[in-house]
Amino acid sequence: MTGFEIRSFIDQSIRFFWRESFGQIYPELKRLASDGLIKPVRADAPSGRASQPWRITPAGRDLLKEWLEKPPQEQPVRDETLLKIFFSRHAAPETQHELVRQTRERAMSKLQALHAAEQLILSHPDHPDLVRSLIVLERGLLAARTQIEWADSAAALLEAQANGGAGAVIKRWRRKS
Amino acid sequence: MTGFEIRSFIDQSIRFFWRESFGQIYPELKRLASDGLIKPVRADAPSGRASQPWRITPAGRDLLKEWLEKPPQEQPVRDETLLKIFFSRHAAPETQHELVRQTRERAMSKLQALHAAEQLILSHPDHPDLVRSLIVLERGLLAARTQIEWADSAAALLEAQANGGAGAVIKRWRRKS
DNA sequence: TATTCCATGTAATTCGTTACATGATTCT
DNA sequence: AGAATCATGTAACGAATTACATGGAATA
Numbered sequence: 001m002t003g004f005e006i007r008s009f010i011d012q013s014i015r016f017f018w019r020e021s022f023g024q025i026y027p028e029l030k031r032l033a034s035d036g037l038i039k040p041v042r043a044d045a046p047s048g049r050a051s052q053p054w055r056i057t058p059a060g061r062d063l064l065k066e067w068l069e070k071p072p073q074e075q076p077v078r079d080e081t082l083l084k085i086f087f088s089r090h091a092a093p094e095t096q097h098e099l100v101r102q103t104r105e106r107a108m109s110k111l112q113a114l115h116a117a118e119q120l121i122l123s124h125p126d127h128p129d130l131v132r133s134l135i136v137l138e139r140g141l142l143a144a145r146t147q148i149e150w151a152d153s154a155a156a157l158l159e160a161q162a163n164g165g166a167g168a169v170i171k172r173w174r175r176k177s
Numbered sequence: 178m179t180g181f182e183i184r185s186f187i188d189q190s191i192r193f194f195w196r197e198s199f200g201q202i203y204p205e206l207k208r209l210a211s212d213g214l215i216k217p218v219r220a221d222a223p224s225g226r227a228s229q230p231w232r233i234t235p236a237g238r239d240l241l242k243e244w245l246e247k248p249p250q251e252q253p254v255r256d257e258t259l260l261k262i263f264f265s266r267h268a269a270p271e272t273q274h275e276l277v278r279q280t281r282e283r284a285m286s287k288l289q290a291l292h293a294a295e296q297l298i299l300s301h302p303d304h305p306d307l308v309r310s311l312i313v314l315e316r317g318l319l320a321a322r323t324q325i326e327w328a329d330s331a332a333a334l335l336e337a338q339a340n341g342g343a344g345a346v347i348k349r350w351r352r353k354s
Numbered sequence: 355t356a357t358t359c360c361a362t363g364t365a366a367t368t369c370g371t372t373a374c375a376t377g378a379t380t381c382t
Numbered sequence: 383a384g385a386a387t388c389a390t391g392t393a394a395c396g397a398a399t400t401a402c403a404t405g406g407a408a409t410a
Contacts, residue, residue, distance in 0.1 A: 048404085
């Protein structure tokens with residue numbers, strides 16, 4: 001594939017959990033080529049800005065396998081929404097509800113988009129990546145539903161706090177556990 | 178608080194969704210001070226490496242409120258586990274199961290840690306941040322449980338694929354929806 | 355032939371971690 | 383006095399985005 005095609009592929013298939021910019025892709029392709037992990041499909045040097053497809057080499061395939069077997073590194077968790085809610089004592093009470101409400105809304109529209117993606121995947125039942133696509137999709141669906149569930153629970157806790165104070169909050173917390 | 182105390186606070190309370198390094202904290206404190214958003218508690222300049230506590234200024238408080246009201250920016254999603262699973266067609270079949278299994282295990286131990294945190298929060302029912310701590314904790318609990326649920330679902334789908342191929346996978350997928 | 359889309363690339367900047375260096379304070 | 387811990391700070395590096403610059407190919 002060309003760098004451009006790689007970017008398009010990412011945007012069309014795994015955009016829910018991975019993104020890349022051209023500023024990353026093009027320098028990285030050169031690095032991979034100079035390491036002998038990929039090589040240009042066409043022997044002759046491209047003129048100007050003509051498209052430049054690349055193909056993986058045997059050495060590249062080996063390294064890919066190796067990478068797949070290494071335990072994935074945990075991504076650094078940095079959730080700005082939770083950070084704001086945690087410190088929202090210093091904001092107007094309205095702000096807390098608003099933060100929760102917006103989170104719910106975003107999760108709802110994400111859920112919509114994922115349902116569309118589901119239809120697309122199911123319409124190609126013979127695609128070799130079917131299982132893995134569904135597994136990855138499932139992660140998105142569960143995450144979105146969880147987000148909605150959390151927003152509702154958070155709203156209820158804020159409600160309890162407003163009406164009955166800390167006592168009501170703890171009562172409600174114990175009830176669900 | 179001093180930079181050191183800030184770091185300790187983060188590590189003890191919100192480490193599940195936020196981290197900071199000293200390399201960020203100390204230069205940032207200087208920037209905040211030069212912007213007039215915080216000021217040193219002690220008037221006299223600290224000698225050597227003595228502790229240096231800071232206090233927020235009225236201007237800082239204003240900016241904090243403003244920041245709390247701005248819609249949080251979505252964090253860029255980059256899930257290396259999903260990326261590996263998505264491309265695991267190129268690895269040994271064992272690898273896929275292993276990736277899922279490890280994810281489940283990590284979620285389980287995270288759940289354990291969160292339950293411990295829950296006890297800690299509930300043991301201080303009069304803390305002013307009680308609601309917000311529980312809300313943020315709830316997010317972690319739900320996320321961990323979702324991760325486990327997903328791992329089980331993924332294992333089942335891989336199983337279906339191994340036993341009955343694409344047909345069995347789709348059948349199982351439809352059953353749960 | 356003008357426009358649109360495909361396509362590559364670089365520079366500037368930001369964000370963040372890690373490693374390193376060093377001093378102050380407290381406890382044994 | 384020595385060790386452990388509290389405490390601040392900088393340098394080097396890496397990862398990633400954004401903005402910018404430019405050219406090639408297809409099509410209206």
